[in-house]
Amino acid sequence: MGAGTGRAGPAGAGAGATGRRGEGMSEVMDLEALNYDLAQEVVPEWWRKLLSCMQCGTCSATCPTAYAMDYTPRQLWQMIRLGLEAEVLTSRTFWLCTVCKSCQVRCPRGIRLTDTMVALKEYAHRQGAEVPELLVTLGETVLQHHNISGDDNKTRLIWSQNLPDPPMGVNPLRRTAEVVYFVGCVSAFYPRAYSIPQALVQVLDRAGVAFTTLGGEELCCGYPLYVAGLGERMAELARHNLERVRGVGAKRVVFSCPSCYYAWSHLYPEMMDVSGLQFQHATEFLAEVLTGGKLPLGPVExxxxxxxxxxxxxxxxxxxxxxxxxxxxxxxxxxxxxxxxxxxxxxxxxxxxxxxxxxxxxxxxxxxxxxxxxxxxxxxxxxxxxxxxxxxxxxxxxxxxxxxxxxxxxxxxxxxxxxxxxxxxxxxxx
Ligand code: SF4
Ligand code: SF4
Ligand code: SF4
Structure with a gap:
């Protein structure tokens, strides 16, 4: 379906004279106006489910960014059901979705709403719709430099340079290790976050964990591409990262970044075979370490x-x-x-x-x-x-x-x- 082919909606569905676009949209479902094409194009796997929306508004009420959207999530689902493609594609609603899943866990119909927001971004790219310029730049940066900041990827361990006594696994890297610490771009390249990997490697070392990082061989996990609607382009990054982890013979991968953790544990398995590997967020790993009594803990009042x-x-x-x-x-x-x-x-x-x-x-x-x-x-x-x-x-x-x-x-x-x-x-x- 090409942009602009959506049929005209009921009165008030377009830009309204007052307040948010779409205010005044007909609340009564006109079955004659339904057009399933757009829903089928955007979410082929769950379009029928999307059509079951009962317009209760729970999603909009729980959405942290709904106040800034031109159409609320509830309105957007209705527009999709009506096949209003041009209006949907020019909306900034899905670009302002933080992918927080708050709506998805609350929807009484059990619709995959967060996934639909991501699917809308993918659809916008496919249809050549206007994409926020900085997001285009972000996508290019990740694909070209293999990280979100555009820095030389070989400098990924810069955060470890002023550690008083860098643990083995950071400098030098271990050739083989049971555990890989996947650092992530934000910790690696944004000075305000350096203290997190610095703390984690020292805690791991103190607990006697034989870990390694991948140094400059770690690439962005690809999650920023996924949430920007460019998910199909993360496979190359994912394959590289998995090969490096397998290359050191690791059985576990530990993350201080929940987005990396989510990408590896939820998105990577859809693209490749990750069997034999356990993925843990640092807090899960450390909770286990603490149970073993391997760390002395002093008071922090x-x-x-x-x-x-x-x-x-x-x-x-x-x-x-x-x-x-x-x-x-x-x-x-x-x-x-x-x-x-x-x-x-x-x-x-x-x-x-x-x-x-x-x-x-x-x-x-x-x-x-x-x-x-x-x-x-x-x-x-x-x-x-x-x-x-x-x-x-x-x-x-x-x-x-x-x-x-x-x-x-x-x-x-x-x-x-x-x-x-x-x-x-x-x-x-x-
Ligand atoms: S919470 Fe679910 S059923 Fe209610 S308006 Fe949103 S999508 Fe529709
Ligand atoms: S996932 Fe997106 S649409 Fe849903 S509540 Fe969060 S920000 Fe709003
Ligand atoms: S998700 Fe992780 S690896 Fe990917 S950009 Fe964010 S911090 Fe970096």
Missing amino acids: MAVTYHDPCDLGRKSGVYDAPREVLRAIPGLELREMESSGVDGMCCGGGGDVEIADREVTVSVAARRLAQVQATGANTVVSACQQCKRTLQEGARKNRIRVRAIDVVELLWLSVQTADQIAEDEQAVGG
Whole structure:
């Protein structure tokens, strides 16, 4: 179906004179107006399910970015059912989707709504529709440089340069290892996130884990391509990464980036054989390590709240491990926010929305930070470098006095405190 061939919708379905486009759209289903072509083109696997939408509006009510969209998610589904292709393709609704899955887990019809938003981006590319320019640039950068920043990919371990004593596996790399730590682009190339891989490799080393990184041989996992609607182009990156992991004989891959973790555990298996490999987020791996009592933990007297990253929580079902790690730290008080776990609110940093419209990300982060402040804690802990960056930037831009930190950083602080106490005791005793 070519752009612009969608049939005209009911009165009020186009640009409205007031407020959001589409306001005033007919609420009564005119069965004669249904046109299944567009739904079949966009989501061939679940178009029938999409047509079962009962227009309850739950998806729009839960959507963190609906306020900035020209059509709410509910309106968009209706437009697809009516075959309004031109209006759908020129909407910015799906470009502002953070892919948080909040709508998908709540839809009473069980429709794959988040996946439909991603499918719409793919469809827009296929149809040659207008794509936000910076997203086009991002896609080109990842494909050309194999990372999201456009830096020389060989410099992926730059974050490790000022470590006092770089563990083996980072410098030098191990030729063979049971565990590969897949660092991810944000931690590797954005200085504000360096402290996360720095903390993790030191914790792993302290726990006696024989791990390695892939150094400059690690390529972007491809997730940013997927959420930009360019998922079919991530296969080459995925194959390369898998070959390198198999090359060192690893059985486990550990991630500090929930998006990388999601890509490897949910998207890679659709493209290739990943059998024999276990994928774990760093917090899952560390919760296991802590059970074995291999890490000394010292007190960290602080009240914190935990922000569930969407890719780790709702999209991967990992809610307990980060909390277990936090609860293991003596002196740390964990306070839950008004919405947490499966109901956790998105920070605004997902789905490349920061690239499509930075202001939307900053504003969504402010809403999440208000929930942080309501707990009385002035530190929000997450388990994702992108959430940390987003919440930090949101706090700075909105002048909110909240500090963002990663679970792994807090754990390393606790280990260092224990070491310091042991050293002091030895000095006194000796
Ligand atoms: S929540 Fe589901 S049923 Fe309700 S409007 Fe959204 S898509 Fe339709
Ligand atoms: S996935 Fe999240 S951001 Fe996207 S439409 Fe659903 S609720 Fe909104
Ligand atoms: S998903 Fe992970 S590897 Fe991919 S760009 Fe983000 S941080 Fe980098």
